[in-house]
Amino acid sequence: MLEKPIYFNEMGMDGAVRPPYAGLDTWAANMPEEFRNTKQSEAEALFRRIGITFAVYGEGGDPDRLIPFDMFPRIFAADEWRKLDLGVKQRAKALNAFLLDVYGRGEIVKAGKIPGRLVYQNEAYEKAVVGIKPPRGVYSHIVGVDLVRTGPDEFFVLEDNCRTPSGVSYMLENREIMMRMFPQLFRQNRIAPVENYPALLRRTLDSVAPEKCEGAPTVAILTPGHFNSAYYEHSFLADMMGVALVEGQDLFVKGDFCYMRTTEGPKKVDVIYRRIDDAYIDPLCFRPDSMLGVPGLMNVYRSGGVAIASAPGAGVADDKAIYTFVPEMIRFYLGEEPILNNVPTWQCGKPDDLKYVLENLKDLVVKEVHGSGGYGMLVGPRSTKEQIDIFYAKIVENPGNYIAQPTLALSTCPTFVEEGIAPRHVDLRPYCLVGENIELVPGGLTRVALTEGSLVVNSSQGGGVKDTWVMAE
Amino acid sequence: MTLLARHAENLFWIGRFVERAETVARLLEVGSRNSLLPNSSGGFRNEWESVLQASGTAGQFEAKYAADMRERNVESFLFFDADNPSSVASCIGSARENARIVRTALTSQTWDALNTAYQEMQELKRTERSKLSTNDLIDWTLRTGALIRGTIEDTQLRIDGYDFLNIGHYLERADSTARLLDVKYFVLLPQVDFVGTGLDNYQWRTILRALSAHRAFNWAYGGEITAAKIADFLILNRRAPRSLITCAEEACWHLDRLARGYEQTTEAQTQARNLVAKLSGIGVEDIFDEGLHEFLTRSIGEISQLSAVISEVYLIGEAR
Numbered sequence: 001m002l003e004k005p006i007y008f009n010e011m012g013m014d015g016a017v018r019p020p021y022a023g024l025d026t027w028a029a030n031m032p033e034e035f036r037n038t039k040q041s042e043a044e045a046l047f048r049r050i051g052i053t054f055a056v057y058g059e060g061g062d063p064d065r066l067i068p069f070d071m072f073p074r075i076f077a078a079d080e081w082r083k084l085d086l087g088v089k090q091r092a093k094a095l096n097a098f099l100l101d102v103y104g105r106g107e108i109v110k111a112g113k114i115p116g117r118l119v120y121q122n123e124a125y126e127k128a129v130v131g132i133k134p135p136r137g138v139y140s141h142i143v144g145v146d147l148v149r150t151g152p153d154e155f156f157v158l159e160d161n162c163r164t165p166s167g168v169s170y171m172l173e174n175r176e177i178m179m180r181m182f183p184q185l186f187r188q189n190r191i192a193p194v195e196n197y198p199a200l201l202r203r204t205l206d207s208v209a210p211e212k213c214e215g216a217p218t219v220a221i222l223t224p225g226h227f228n229s230a231y232y233e234h235s236f237l238a239d240m241m242g243v244a245l246v247e248g249q250d251l252f253v254k255g256d257f258c259y260m261r262t263t264e265g266p267k268k269v270d271v272i273y274r275r276i277d278d279a280y281i282d283p284l285c286f287r288p289d290s291m292l293g294v295p296g297l298m299n300v301y302r303s304g305g306v307a308i309a310s311a312p313g314a315g316v317a318d319d320k321a322i323y324t325f326v327p328e329m330i331r332f333y334l335g336e337e338p339i340l341n342n343v344p345t346w347q348c349g350k351p352d353d354l355k356y357v358l359e360n361l362k363d364l365v366v367k368e369v370h371g372s373g374g375y376g377m378l379v380g381p382r383s384t385k386e387q388i389d390i391f392y393a394k395i396v397e398n399p400g401n402y403i404a405q406p407t408l409a410l411s412t413c414p415t416f417v418e419e420g421i422a423p424r425h426v427d428l429r430p431y432c433l434v435g436e437n438i439e440l441v442p443g444g445l446t447r448v449a450l451t452e453g454s455l456v457v458n459s460s461q462g463g464g465v466k467d468t469w470v471m472a473e
Numbered sequence: 474m475t476l477l478a479r480h481a482e483n484l485f486w487i488g489r490f491v492e493r494a495e496t497v498a499r500l501l502e503v504g505s506r507n508s509l510l511p512n513s514s515g516g517f518r519n520e521w522e523s524v525l526q527a528s529g530t531a532g533q534f535e536a537k538y539a540a541d542m543r544e545r546n547v548e549s550f551l552f553f554d555a556d557n558p559s560s561v562a563s564c565i566g567s568a569r570e571n572a573r574i575v576r577t578a579l580t581s582q583t584w585d586a587l588n589t590a591y592q593e594m595q596e597l598k599r600t601e602r603s604k605l606s607t608n609d610l611i612d613w614t615l616r617t618g619a620l621i622r623g624t625i626e627d628t629q630l631r632i633d634g635y636d637f638l639n640i641g642h643y644l645e646r647a648d649s650t651a652r653l654l655d656v657k658y659f660v661l662l663p664q665v666d667f668v669g670t671g672l673d674n675y676q677w678r679t680i681l682r683a684l685s686a687h688r689a690f691n692w693a694y695g696g697e698i699t700a701a702k703i704a705d706f707l708i709l710n711r712r713a714p715r716s717l718i719t720c721a722e723e724a725c726w727h728l729d730r731l732a733r734g735y736e737q738t739t740e741a742q743t744q745a746r747n748l749v750a751k752l753s754g755i756g757v758e759d760i761f762d763e764g765l766h767e768f769l770t771r772s773i774g775e776i777s778q779l780s781a782v783i784s785e786v787y788l789i790g791e792a793r
Contacts, residue, residue, distance in 0.1 A: 048592060049589065049592075051573060051576075051588050226573055231573070235576045238577045239577040242474065244474075244475065244477055245480075246477060247479070249479065261478045261789075261790025263476045263478050263735070263787045
């Protein structure tokens with residue numbers, strides 16, 4: 001039997017309260033139960049009213065499901081954030097350098113730092129964009145870096161999201177709702193604001209408009225449509241940035257440019273912030289059966305008539321097999337040491353690693369290389385023997401499809417639960433913007449595993465969200 | 474900011490669905506009141522059938538309930554039924570879904586009004602039916618419609634999107650007034666000898682009541698209720714807020730605003746002006762010469778024709 005690990009509680013251990021949480025412990029402890037229940041239902045009513053709901057793929061049920069919102073904020077001190085800020089920006093910069101390189105001369109492969117087959121035979125490697133230098137050399141304009149904490153100074157990057165990381169609307173709405181419900185907390189504490197994220201995103205997208213664009217660029221968000229579980233976020237961002245929210249059917253290609261169909265006829269689009277996968281961008285180039293994309297868009301992109309954020313092919317940088325090499329990238333491109341560490345990772349495709357993984361399945365977390373959202377994942381210590389046996393067979397059948405990591409002792413944050421206040425495991429996703437400048441708003445999305453002892457924070461698996469505070473300097 | 478053609482269509486349909494939900498509630502009211510009269514031929518059956526005929530859903534109803542036109546069945550069908558695309562619940566749901574798609578073009582107050590309507594409808598669906606009276610359901614729908622309309626009027630920017638909301642609204646309202654008037658035709662046609670009797674009178678009054686216009690009618694005309702006065706009031710009177718001519722003029726006004734804003738006049742404006750001109754040029758005797766039912770059927774056709782042209786010109790987004 002595995003001995004019970006000791007988890008770092010961010011509010012403090014053994015009765016001592018860590019500085020950023022000072023005052024919050026008594027705030028929560030003194031909250032009468034009735035008041036708390038009122039506030040909780042007020043929060044839910046607010047979420048429902050603004051329509052920030054979430055549908056889970058393949059589960060059916062209520063299409064207007066809410067992600068549970070926990071009112072206890074998750075807090076970082078200014079100096080803690082400074083390190084995260086530098087670390088996340090460093091990573092976003094290196095990942096973009098990597099993308100520009102592997103779609104260009106491939107220096108990092110030639111230097112023997114990353115095996116070529118992992119890059120060039122990767123499913124996410126997009127041959128259609130080889131040789132293209134997008135505006136400002138940026139491929140991934142929004143980098144979501146998933147972080148976990150295991151101690152006062154110990155942070156690990158769990159994975160990078162270079163394509164279309166979602167959840168930023170929760171970062172913004174959680175804050176709005178907290179400010180509305182508990183204004184006194186914001187008077188008593190100096191909490192750095194996050195509300196300029198949409199403005200920064202807009203500036204970032206404007207800054208990567210193609211050279212052919214004259215005057216102020218026209219930006220549009222490309223969504224798969226209102227049935228998509230993240231549609232609220234797409235419309236929220238479009239609204240906050242004052243840009244059009246288009247579907248594939250609203251766009252068409254004519255000559256060297258891409259246009260949207262408006263009530264006044266066609267209007268040229270210069271920058272597309274796409275929230276659809278590569279495979280659906282252009283049926284002529286990728287999936288011929290796609291109804292979502294825009295025929296001919298890739299030709300326009302290749303000839304510099306439109307910018308696409310994130311660029312097609314950006315996914316090769318956040319692949320779980322490439323992840324292992326990000327510290328190498330940081331050294332190679334930036335000549336710096338990584339500020340944030342990777343989680344040690346075993347590649348099941350390597351015979352030695354595979355052997356170790358199969359022998360230690362009960363202690364490890366196993367993930368599919370291309371999986372996301374907490375699906376197709378095994379958490380060894382929390383699984384039954386049958387579940388482990390099933391995974392064993394799957395890994396043996398296709399080892400290259402899996403990676404394994406040690407079960408991390410994820411930090412906990414106080415959380416309102418039925419019995420009162422109890423520690424629950426959390427992670428963090430900050431959203432780094434890369435354009436003319438690299439920007440990171442002080443905050444991010446904290447996800448919390450609401451089930452006692454659970455380490456899986458995905459909303460599709462019963463996770464909730466919290467407001468994330470960064471104390472002002 | 475430019476408006477996507479698809480989003481203009483969503484706005485147009487929000488306007489239509491909100492008004493349609495109201496129409497269905499008003500039809501329910503007509504049926505409900507008429508069925509309280511003991512003495513129409515065929516018992517209660519006829520009143521409800523006329524309501525279903527006028528709403529254009531009689532066939533669907535029959536497929537579901539055979540000919541069992543009990544008030545409860547008709548009420549379920551017209552108010553709650555998810556299979557009936559014109560039920561109040563379906564209309565509110567569709568209006569809210571269109572709003573969700575086009576949220577970027579709505580103020581948060583407008584969205585809030587539409588979303589709240591939808592949430593309340595969900596609540597009504599969960600409520601035990603014995604606790605809901607028909608009158609409460611009708612009142613709720615009219616109040617909700619008024620709230621949404623008021624929010625649109627009070628908060629939306631006066632840009633093209635606002636015009637599309639209103640064009641949908643007024644075209645639907647014109648259609649609705651024509652259909653409600655036509656209920657009378659379905660009820661009374663077979664019994665010519667009823668004309669001018671107390672029953673006749675009562676049924677006309679119900680129609681006015683359903684259009685929230687019975688007091689207004691008295692104010693404008695006074696005295697005896699006659700078919701001619703009612704037709705004049707609900708079709709040709711510019712002071713009546715739901716009359717065909719008022720709706721046509723409002724739709725025309727919003728179309729003209731679009732033409733000015735876009736600096737281009739289209740077939741849609743031409744057709745709308747023709748419709749207004751035709752209604753201005755006739756008297757109530759012309760309507761009765763043609764036959765009220767025939768006139769209303771033709772008007773409903775012309776409104777849907779205008780709607781099709783608007784769609785072609787603005788809502789498809791092909792290069793003009």
